[in-house]
Every structure is written in structure tokens, then in C-alpha cells.
Amino acid sequence: MPLPALRRAALLPGIVVVLTGLSASLLSAPAAVAAPSAPPHVDGTETVPVYDYADAIRESVWVTTPLDNDGDGAKDQVVVDLVRPKETARAGVKIPVVMDASPYYQCCGRGNESELKEYAEDGTVTQFPLFYDNYFVPRGYAFAAVDFNGTSRSTGCGDVGGREEILGVKAVIDWLNGRGQATYADGTPARATWTTGKVGMIGKSWDGSVANGVAATGVEGLETIVPIAAISSWYDYYRDNGARYTTDFGPAWLSGYVNGRPPEVCQPVRDELLAGSANETGNYNAFWHERNFVPDARKVKASVFVVHGINDLNVETKHFAQWWDALARNGVPRKIWLGQPGHVDPFDFRRAEWVATLHRWFDYWLQDLRNGVMREPMATIERAPDVWVNERTWPARGAFPFPVSLGAGDGTTGTLGLVPGRGTTSITDDPSLRETRAVSNPNAEVAGRQVFLSAPLNRDLRISGTPEVTLRVRVSQPNTQLSARLVDYGRAPRIDSMGPGEGVRTLSTESCWGASTESDDACYRETAKNVVTSDYQVMTRGWLDAAHRDSLTRPTPLRPGRWYTVTWRLNAHDAVLPKGRVLGLVLTLSDTQFTIPSSTGATVEVDLRRSRLHLPVSLHPGATALPEVSAAPQVHAPPAPRTASTESRWHDFR
The missing domain is CATH 3.40.50.1820 (Alpha/Beta hydrolase fold, catalytic domain)
Structure with missing residues (x-):
């Protein structure tokens, strides 16, 4: 703020002050101090x-x-x-x-x-x-x-x-x-x-x-x-819990x-x-x-x-989440944008708002202009294509890991609910199983996978943070990979983050952002979201090499026939599943589409009573996260038209 000029002290009438030994120059009023002027490039804030x-x-x-x-x-x-x-x-x-x-x-x-x-x-x-x-x-x-x-x-x-x-x-x-x-x-x-x-x-x-x-x-x-x-x-860019990408x-x-x-x-x-x-x-x-x-x-x-695509399969969301959490623990001033596309710059998925926000951010931190940007909501999140909301923080305020039980269901499709399950289920590895087949048609019997479904949600469910899977398993060989996917089942328009452009397409029109010269113009082709209506979306994924279950530095083989408890994190996510949607957990073993398994062909038995999905949810007091279900609901989800692959993951790593 500019400093005000010093004001002259006024003499009160009737008071006579006698000063001895001072020169007349010292009797003059102090000179006014000029306010520092702002440089030409600063206009207010x-x-x-x-x-x-x-x-x-x-x-x-x-x-x-x-x-x-x-x-x-x-x-x-x-x-x-x-x-x-x-x-x-x-x-x-x-x-x-x-x-x-x-x-x-x-x-x-x-x-x-x-x-x-x-x-x-x-x-x-x-x-x-x-x-x-x-x-x-x-x-x-x-x-x-x-x-x-x-x-x-x-x-x-x-x-x-x-x-x-x-x-x-x-x-x-x-x-x-x-x-x-x-x-x-x-x-x-x-x-x-x-x-x-x-x-x-x-x-x-x-x-x-x-x-x-x-x-x-x-x-x-x-x-x-x-x-x-x-x-x-x-x-974590090249591996996930010992599983190599x-x-x-x-x-x-x-x-x-x-x-x-x-x-x-x-x-x-x-x-x-x-x-x-x-x-x-x-x-x-x-x-x-x-x-x-x-x-x-x-x-x-x-x-x-921090800016990240919530569906980024190149630099996955665990990168921003673990960095964000560490910054939070250390009191670092911060802000976050989470968009729906994949590995995409916000200049190409929310251009005007991004440039304006970045301008204010740099003005505040580099030019010392108090423009209020740090008093605004910390988090800005894209809930649906071009539907943005502001939040006080991320993860959602009050979010906590809610334990969800795995149930046997109808014997083909399991359940997600509140009551601990009984018995066991088994998965025999199928290295040829691709993600589309693994997650679609969840009520059908498909070799190499086990699907667990919630009942249709009786209210909106906010997932905000990092899900975690804990399984009690018995394995037929010394090592295997374990893979998990959290799926949102329900027909809805969604950004096609798995398709070309990872959710955006380039248009023929341009917009300009700054001054140009003959050799360096400020004009760039505009973009638009690629939106498709689909029956499901894989929200987040996670993998574990079972030999690395206790240590990433010293893997230890498993003893076939012995029970082990293994826990691994999926990638961070933020979504609101509307009332009526069905939440699914899909378990498979080796995933040759997204990873390079060190071992294939195992059979894994899962103890349902001692297995859990820890779901990061934000609830109103007294609300339940998932309705109880005794048998898995019928969900029709035909194969999606596109799927990612290990090859496409590394095609454009920039």
C-alpha cells in the first residue's frame, strides 16, 4: 500500500514554545514524504x-x-x-x-x-x-x-x-x-x-x-x-507397488x-x-x-x-495426491485444479479461465499484488464435462476411508456393502484379459475376473481421495500380480479421456493470448471436449506385485497354500456418483495391458470376510455410504468403443 505523506503539526492557539540553541531551519515543518509510485505495468491490483x-x-x-x-x-x-x-x-x-x-x-x-x-x-x-x-x-x-x-x-x-x-x-x-x-x-x-x-x-x-x-x-x-x-x-511413474509399467x-x-x-x-x-x-x-x-x-x-x-487431469493415465493421479498431501502436512500455500481430461494442459481444456487465474496467481506471488486469489476456494474440480465447482479444500472436507465389505452375491457377481461377507471366492489368472472385457457386463461370468457391485445408490456418493484395497489371499504360486479397478456403472455423458486427444480435439479456429511478432505469434488453435455417452467408466486403477506386499526394496515370495493379508492403494480420484448409479470393484490378476507382470498363471483364493475396500467418502452426518445389498443388481454395460494400452500409454509421454 502507498505510504501517506507526513502531515504538518498545527500549533495550538495560545501556546508559546521557546526553543533555545536551534537554528531556524530546524523550526521548519518536516518535509512531506512522497508515496512510491507503481511501475507502469501495475494498475491497482x-x-x-x-x-x-x-x-x-x-x-x-x-x-x-x-x-x-x-x-x-x-x-x-x-x-x-x-x-x-x-x-x-x-x-x-x-x-x-x-x-x-x-x-x-x-x-x-x-x-x-x-x-x-x-x-x-x-x-x-x-x-x-x-x-x-x-x-x-x-x-x-x-x-x-x-x-x-x-x-x-x-x-x-x-x-x-x-x-x-x-x-x-x-x-x-x-x-x-x-x-x-x-x-x-x-x-x-x-x-x-x-x-x-x-x-x-x-x-x-x-x-x-x-x-x-x-x-x-x-x-x-x-x-x-x-x-x-x-x-x-x-x-511411481514407471511402477506401482512393484508392478512394472x-x-x-x-x-x-x-x-x-x-x-x-x-x-x-x-x-x-x-x-x-x-x-x-x-x-x-x-x-x-x-x-x-x-x-x-x-x-x-x-x-x-x-x-x-497443482493442475492435473483426473483421468490421466500417463502421469497418474497418485503423483499429485501424494505431493499434495505432503505439502499440506508442511503448511505450504497451495491451490489445485482437477479436470476431467487425461494428460492435457488446462490451456487446452479451460483456456480463458486458466489464463485469467494463472495471471492473478503470478501477480500475487511474483508482483506482490494483493488481488485476493489466496482468499478464494482452494480447489476447483470438473464434475462433468464443462461443469466446474469450487471446494474449500481437497480431498473433500471431512472425507474419510469408509470400510466397504465384499460379499459373495449370487455366486457369479459379488456385492459391495456394509455387512462382512462369508466364504471365499477364487480368481484364476488370464493374461489375455483386457480391461474392456474385465469391466463390462459385470453380471456375466468371465474367466480371470471377480466383480463386486453395490446396490443402486439411494443418494449421491462423493468419492474424494485415494481408495485402498485389502485382501486376505491364498496363492497357488510364489508370486502373482493383483489388479483392482473402481468402476462407475450407469449411462451418462462422459469425457472420452481414453480416446484420441485424451478428451479434447483441436479445432480450426484460433484465439490469441498476448502480443505477437512475425516470428512468434500468440495465437493458438482452440479445442473442445470429446464427450461420449457410455454405460460405465473406470474411475481409478491400482496394481500390486504380491512379492512386494511388505517392502518395495526387498521382495519376498509367497508360500503357496498360506494365507496373507495384502493392501495396496489405487490412484487418487474425485467424483460424485449420482443417486441410482452402481459402484463396482473389479479384481483381476496379471494385467498385460497396463503393466509388465513378473509372474502369470496363478490362482488366488480370497477370504471375503477379511477383505475390504476402503473408500474415501465425504458424508453428511448420519448418512450411510452404500445401501446394503444381498444379491448383486443386474447391470448392463456393453463394451466401450475404445481402450487404452501399454503401447498408447508411452506413445505421448509429454
Whole structure:
């Protein structure tokens, strides 16, 4: 707030003050103190576009990092391409930085239109992907596009979530705050005297993942991060409770895919990545611990604005949920958006509202403008296609793990209810069983699966958080995979997150978000939701390699014929199932569609009385979560027209 000028003290009539030994100058009234004026780009509580984007300063610097993982005897350097207003530089007005650090600027592109950085013949950057530069630079921000180590013009070698990657990007923030060194292309020193040092990192997928990792270092100057569909633990990106998602597209492959160095330079690093990831075991080890940011949430000093697709099968929802919970435990200021599409940027599923919200978020945290964004509801959730609601927090206020029993039902289809079940049921593994067949027609007998259904709901049911399955099992062989799916049965329009575009399609029309130049326009093709009417939707999934039931680091085989209690989490979810819908739990064993099982062919016997689904629900006082059911209801759910596969999961990992 501007400080008011000091007012003169008025002399009260009739009072005579005698001052001795003071000069006449000291008898004068104190001078008024002028209120500091706001910079031109601030209008009240928001930044406005007043600076010339076409005439902005565009430059590249090479920031020195603390590591030398390419072994050439010199500290590795990361390249930072910058664009900032010329007017603020001339006036000596210091500005904050919006940063997107990425491995994709040259190999693959960013955004729905796969834009790349482009350069003039003299090396000057002429095009930045995405709209951040076009929109924020005229509003008094700098934009920094950082190339990871080993990509584009940066030196070193990519280590995929490891120390090189995280400390390389952290070095840029240190340099922006006067704690590091950088040079221009000609070797002359580069100093960031033009910035306040306040940095906001943003990015989707891998870009957002490194934002999580850098925030977990506690680096000073990083004021906020906006991780979109971001990884919080690289182990959990490649595995789930010991169950492997892939053996072909691991960190070594990914490092090579984005590599910008001569292949022989970084092959030793890729060999180390392959050895460290222990693809043959599915174990969690020191390699994966280095790439797990969740334990260091206690170090985070930045605010966090999480954005995630609730149906994301690439970076699954467990990533935002475990990160969010850790941030909450440590009192980190935060906000969350949960949309219905899959691995999609909010710019492509709620564009106007996203740009406006992001603008206010950065204004608050980087420009110190008290615009009230932190007094608004913490969570914004898409309940149905383009139906959004605001919530005070996430998970839902008062949500708790409600124990749901598994019953035998009619002998073919089991039940979900309140009374513990009796007896046992058995599942014999069918590795050829695909998800569509596993979850459709739940009242039919299908080899390799067991379905449990609730009665039709007698009121709306809010599921908010992370479901968990506990089974008492007896296994016919030393190991098997266990797979679980939570299914919403009932005909309704839903976003087609399993189809092309993961719920969105690209239109022929464009909209513009910021200023443009001939080489860098701010216009992007619009998108729309792909909505289908379907009879069911798989809400969430989860897998367990049974040998990893007690430890991710030291798997132990099972003894055939002996009973074990195993518990595993499904991916986080948030949904309201309307009255009349049926909730289903589908159990299978090996899942060759989504995972790479280490063992197949087992038969598993399940003790129903000692097995539970722990459902995260939010209830009004006195309400029951599920009506009791003695026999499974008849549910007709024909096969869906599309299904995901292990191959499609890795087709577009960006």
C-alpha cells in the first residue's frame, strides 16, 4: 500500500514554545514524504500489457552448474533463453521471472501444436513455445525458457529427474538471485541485475516434474511453482507397488530420446541410468529415492498451484495426491485444479479461465499484488464435462476411508456393502484379459475376473481421495500380480479421456493470448471436449506385485497354500456418483495391458470376510455410504468403443 505523506503539526492557539540553541531551519515543518509510485505495468491490483513485446530484449546465457556429469573436466552449463521488456531495463525497474525448464524445446516441441524454439542466424532466439512470453512480458515479467542439461545447446547429460537435472535448473534460480555465474555466447560475464530474483516455475509433465524437484531443494528466490500433470516420484511413474509399467521406455531410453549431445558423449550416463533403474526387479532403491521429491516437501518454500487431469493415465493421479498431501502436512500455500481430461494442459481444456487465474496467481506471488486469489476456494474440480465447482479444500472436507465389505452375491457377481461377507471366492489368472472385457457386463461370468457391485445408490456418493484395497489371499504360486479397478456403472455423458486427444480435439479456429511478432505469434488453435455417452467408466486403477506386499526394496515370495493379508492403494480420484448409479470393484490378476507382470498363471483364493475396500467418502452426518445389498443388481454395460494400452500409454509421454 502507498505510504501517506507526513502531515504538518498545527500549533495550538495560545501556546508559546521557546526553543533555545536551534537554528531556524530546524523550526521548519518536516518535509512531506512522497508515496512510491507503481511501475507502469501495475494498475491497482493487476499487471497490464504496457510494454512493447516486439521490441523486447531477447538474449541467451549459459549458466554454470555445480556438476560435471559428462566428464569433460568443466562444469556443465545450461542454456537460458530470455525475453524481457526493454522499457523496464531502461528505467531500472526490476521485474520477476516466469520460467519453463524443459527437455523438449528442440527435440519434440511444447504444447498442443508442438512448438519449438527458433533462432536467427546470429543465435538470437526469435520464437518461444507456448503463450507465457507473449502474455506476461508486456505485463512486466521476464520469461526464461531453460534447456535441461544434455538437451539443445546445454552441456552435461540428462539424468531424468536426478541431481544433474534438478541442480542444473536450480543453478538458474541461483544466478537470477546473484548467487551463480553465467556467460553470454562470447564468454563475457552475464549478470541478472534487471530482476527482483522472484521466480515462478511452470510446466506440463516433465517440465512440471522438474519444478517439483527444484522446489524440494528449498532454493531461495523460487516463489511459486505451477506443476501441470507433473511427476512427484519417478519410481511411481514407471511402477506401482512393484508392478512394472514398462521395461523398454525407462529413464535410459528417455535420456536418449531428448539428448542433444553427440551420442557417444552421454552413453556412459545412459548406461548408469539403465543399471540404476533395476528394470528386472521392480524394486525401489537409491536410484529411485534420488528421484522421489515427496520426502523433501518439508523443504518447499514456494507456493504450489497443482493442475492435473483426473483421468490421466500417463502421469497418474497418485503423483499429485501424494505431493499434495505432503505439502499440506508442511503448511505450504497451495491451490489445485482437477479436470476431467487425461494428460492435457488446462490451456487446452479451460483456456480463458486458466489464463485469467494463472495471471492473478503470478501477480500475487511474483508482483506482490494483493488481488485476493489466496482468499478464494482452494480447489476447483470438473464434475462433468464443462461443469466446474469450487471446494474449500481437497480431498473433500471431512472425507474419510469408509470400510466397504465384499460379499459373495449370487455366486457369479459379488456385492459391495456394509455387512462382512462369508466364504471365499477364487480368481484364476488370464493374461489375455483386457480391461474392456474385465469391466463390462459385470453380471456375466468371465474367466480371470471377480466383480463386486453395490446396490443402486439411494443418494449421491462423493468419492474424494485415494481408495485402498485389502485382501486376505491364498496363492497357488510364489508370486502373482493383483489388479483392482473402481468402476462407475450407469449411462451418462462422459469425457472420452481414453480416446484420441485424451478428451479434447483441436479445432480450426484460433484465439490469441498476448502480443505477437512475425516470428512468434500468440495465437493458438482452440479445442473442445470429446464427450461420449457410455454405460460405465473406470474411475481409478491400482496394481500390486504380491512379492512386494511388505517392502518395495526387498521382495519376498509367497508360500503357496498360506494365507496373507495384502493392501495396496489405487490412484487418487474425485467424483460424485449420482443417486441410482452402481459402484463396482473389479479384481483381476496379471494385467498385460497396463503393466509388465513378473509372474502369470496363478490362482488366488480370497477370504471375503477379511477383505475390504476402503473408500474415501465425504458424508453428511448420519448418512450411510452404500445401501446394503444381498444379491448383486443386474447391470448392463456393453463394451466401450475404445481402450487404452501399454503401447498408447508411452506413445505421448509429454
